[in-house]
Amino acid sequence: xxxxxxxxxxxxxxxxxxxxxxxxxxxxxxxxxxxxxxxxxxxxxxxxxxxxxxxxxxxxxxxxxxxxxxxxxxxxxxxxxxxxxxxxxxxxxxxxxxxxxxxxxxxxxxxxxxxxxxxxxxxxxxxxxxxxxxxxxxxxxxxxxxxxxxxxxxxxxxxxxxxxxxxxxxxxxxxxxxxxxxxxxxxxxxxxxxxxxxxxxxxxxxxxxxxxxxxxxxxxxxxxxxxxxxxxxxxxxxxxxxxxxxxxxxxxxxxxxxxxxxxxxxxxxxxxxxxxxxxxxxxxxxxxxxxxxxxxxxxx
Numbered sequence: 476x477x478x479x480x481x482x483x484x485x486x487x488x489x490x491x492x493x494x495x496x497x498x499x500x501x502x503x504x505x506x507x508x509x510x511x512x513x514x515x516x517x518x519x520x521x522x523x524x525x526x527x528x529x530x531x532x533x534x535x536x537x538x539x540x541x542x543x544x545x546x547x548x549x550x551x552x553x554x555x556x557x558x559x560x561x562x563x564x565x566x567x568x569x570x571x572x573x574x575x576x577x578x579x580x581x582x583x584x585x586x587x588x589x590x591x592x593x594x595x596x597x598x599x600x601x602x603x604x605x606x607x608x609x610x611x612x613x614x615x616x617x618x619x620x621x622x623x624x625x626x627x628x629x630x631x632x633x634x635x636x637x638x639x640x641x642x643x644x645x646x647x648x649x650x651x652x653x654x655x656x657x658x659x660x661x662x663x664x665x666x667x668x669x670x671x672x673x674x675x676x677x678x679x680x681x682x683x684x685x686x687x688x689x690x691x692x693x694x695x696x697x698x699x700x701x702x703x704x705x706x707x708x709x710x711x712x713x714x715x716x717x718x719x720x721x722x723x724x725x726x727x728x729x730x731x732x733x734x735x736x737x738x739x740x741x742x743x744x745x746x747x748x749x750x751x752x753x754x755x756x757x758x759x760x761x762x763x764x765x766x767x768x769x770x771x772x773x774x775x
Contacts, residue, residue: 502614506621510587516625519583520632526579527571527637534560534567535644556737563650564641565660568667569737571637572630572674576730577710580629580674581681585702587625588685591618592768594695611769615686619761622682623675630675634667656739666736673733677749680726680756681706687764690771723748726756 510516538561556573559566592615595601641647650663658666685702692698706727712718713725722728729749735742 503617503620506617507624510621510625511628516587519586520629523575523579523583523629523633524636526575527567527633527640530557530571530574531560531564531567531637531640531644556734559651560641560645562646563663564643564645564647565638565650565663565667567641567645568634568637569670569734571633572670572733573731575633576674576677577727578706580626580633581678581706581727582703583629584622584626584678584681585685585706586699588622588682589689589699589702590695591622591686592689593692593698594689596693597695612765615765615768619682619686619764622686623679626678626682627672627675630671630678634671638667652739653734653737654739658739670733670736673736673746673750674730677730677733677753680753680760683757683760683764684726687760687767690764690767724752726752728752 534557556566556569560570592601647660649657649659651657681702684705685698688702688705689695689698692701709725709727713722713727729745729752732745732749735744735746
């Protein structure tokens with residue numbers, strides 16, 4: 476169902492203003508199709524898929540002489556698990572997620588969320604969407620659901636790309652957890668999927684923040700730039716030692732806690748804090764976006 480079909484169908488049932496669940500699904504499907512058909516979205520996904528490829532090739536080149544990637548004292552820092560990639564390609568999944576989560580993934584989410592409402596206003600289609608009996612609340616929830624679907628797809632793109640490259644360049648098999656215990660490849664794969672889901676859930680706060688910013692302006696570019704700018708600012712503030720009292724409340728502070736899923740037993744404390752914090756940000760900025768959007772004068 477295209478955007479035009481949704482609006483046309485909405486007009487047909489506009490008299491009683493009671494959209495059916497099928498109509499709501501049509502609107503959501505229309506949003507998904509529109510989002511994933513855009514060249515900008517495809518370019519973002521391509522960049523995300525390229526990160527594990529570059530990391531895998533770099534590790535392969537670095538370890539071509541038998542050295543360990545970042546494993547020794549002079550190996551430098553680097554994302555967690557990077558020293559284990561040569562032993563098991565599955566670790567490339569964890570490394571790629573750790574490498575993309577601080578910036579690439581949230582930046583992509585910020586672009587999609589920031590453009591959700593402001594982009595429609597800038598294109599002159601927002602007013603026509605509201606002609607349909609969705610109501611502003613239903614439309615806002617559909618936009619947020621679309622953004623969260625992109626969160627999941629983007630995270631899985633990184634994970635699948637990393638798994639593919641890891642399987643092609645490195646051996647696969649049983650793996651050693653952070654705690655030093657051995658688990659089977661099947662269990663490791665299940666944990667990799669769980670980690671990808673946790674990473675996607677870790678972006679719910681950024682998605683809500685971007686959606687709120689998107690309701691403040693009619694310029695999609697301004698909304699995207701502001702969201703990404705706020706993301707960078709929070710990341711910088713999270714690294715300043717003098718702000719240690721405030722840092723546990725930054726949405727990015729517990730992002731890398733997904734590594735605790737590779738412990739035996741799993742260490743849940745920071746994971747629960749992370750998910751709770753994301754839920755809080757989603758509730759606060761989602762409510763702010765709703766309050767702003769329902770009271771906004773739509774002129775475009």
